[in-house]
Amino acid sequence: MHVDLNSCFATIEQQANPLLRGKPMGVVPFMSPSAVIIAPSIEAKALGIKTGFTLRDAKILCKGFVAKLADPRKYRDVHMKFRNIFKDYTPEVYPKSIDEAILDFSRTKLIYGNRSLSDIGMEIKQRMKEDIGEWIVCSIGISTNMMLAKLAAGLHKPDGLDIIDHTNILDVYKSIKLTDFPGIAERYQSRLNVYRIFSAMDFLKADKEMLQKNVFKSVVGGWWYTKLRGFESDPFEYERGSFGRQYAMKEATDDPKKLAAKLMKLCEGAGRKMRKAGYCAYGVHIACEYTDHTYWHKGHKFHTEMYSLMELFQKAMLMINYQPQWKPVRMLSVSFFDIIPCEKAQLTLFDIFDTKQRAIADVMDQVNDKYGEYTLIPSLMMNMQDEAVDRIPFGGASFIEDLYS
DSSP, X not given: OEXXXXXXXXXXXXXXXXXXXXXXXXXXXXXXXXXXXXXXXXXXXXXXXXXXXXXXXXXXXXXXXXXXXXXXHHHHHHHHHHHHHHHTTOXXXXXXXXXXXXXXXXXXXXXXXXXXXXXHHHHHHHHHHHHTOTTOOEEEEEOSSHHHHHHHHTTTOSXXXXXXXXXXXXXXXXXXXXXXXXXXXXXXXXXXXXXXXOSHHHHHHSOHHHXXXXXXXXXXXXXXXXXXXXXXXXXXXXXXXXXXXXXXXXXXXXXXXXXXXXXXXXXXHHHHHHHHTTEEEEEEEEEEEETTSOEEEEEEEEEEEEOSHHHHHHHHHHHHXXXXXXXXXXXXXXXXXXXXXXXXXXXOTTOHHHHHHHHHHHHHHHHHHHHOTTSSOOGGGTTOTTTOXXXXXXXXXXXXXXXXX
């Protein structure tokens, strides 16, 4: 079963404030005409307002459009509540993002006797309204693997409940486009088109060897051959590969000092999550989105692992100074990859300074955990509390580990 909370952030804001219900509105990271809408409401989507529109564009389409500043604490709270609901039905719950989760019933189906998964899905919908709020709606898809369950959840949004099984799978395939399949965007659609695969039915009829050797050029092609026929080939859980943070600037800047302060704040946030999970990193990746809508990024793997804030920050500063041209930055992000458990990290005989820095980092984390964020901070981060905007990423569930720890 795939459960998707419809227009997640916007719906939660409408639940919290009844005056917003039924109105075209959306959630933005900051209040500015150029702010990007990260979650339009169901009513806004009906008017053609999509995720990624600027607030300025939304108001052109709808003069009465209401913008609401993002409140991640609300969204985390709702996520934990709907996860607790799911746990009442199966212990095997796999959050895919802040607004989506997979429920695996394959080993618990005998518990429910004559009740079908459709019955359970309707009950979950009702529980969401009773336990979280009457304005909360979700779409539910049921099938024999995760890909088809997600596809089913998207057939009749919002508030749908659909099943894909052997009785209707061909009819579903005849009614959808290639890009309706989860994970098939324009890039993969183009690859499939090269080999005369233009429809979902063409995809189903394609030869396994051709998909594996020619289209996807990896075992992924074989996985798709399996998934299209209703069998599971994807792992339910993925190993975490990186820790990162992103910052949307209130005011774009190319001032190296201001960028350094914001970069340190990002390193502190990502580094704290990484240390809490017990990891070190060898790689750092920096990305900048500029006001002229161009994009630059650079990553590098180092020979020594990074753990403390200063270790992370020094390497991140090295990366950002590789920019070919300093232009006003509107979005800055940092991530640390090639991670290993800290107990596997090996310090050299001469790393006494690094050892002290890491001990200091652990103490700072403990103090901030006990007394609150920003109790102990480096001087470069002074007066940045209000600028350190809380974010929740889309398209991944790695941050959810922090909620459950």
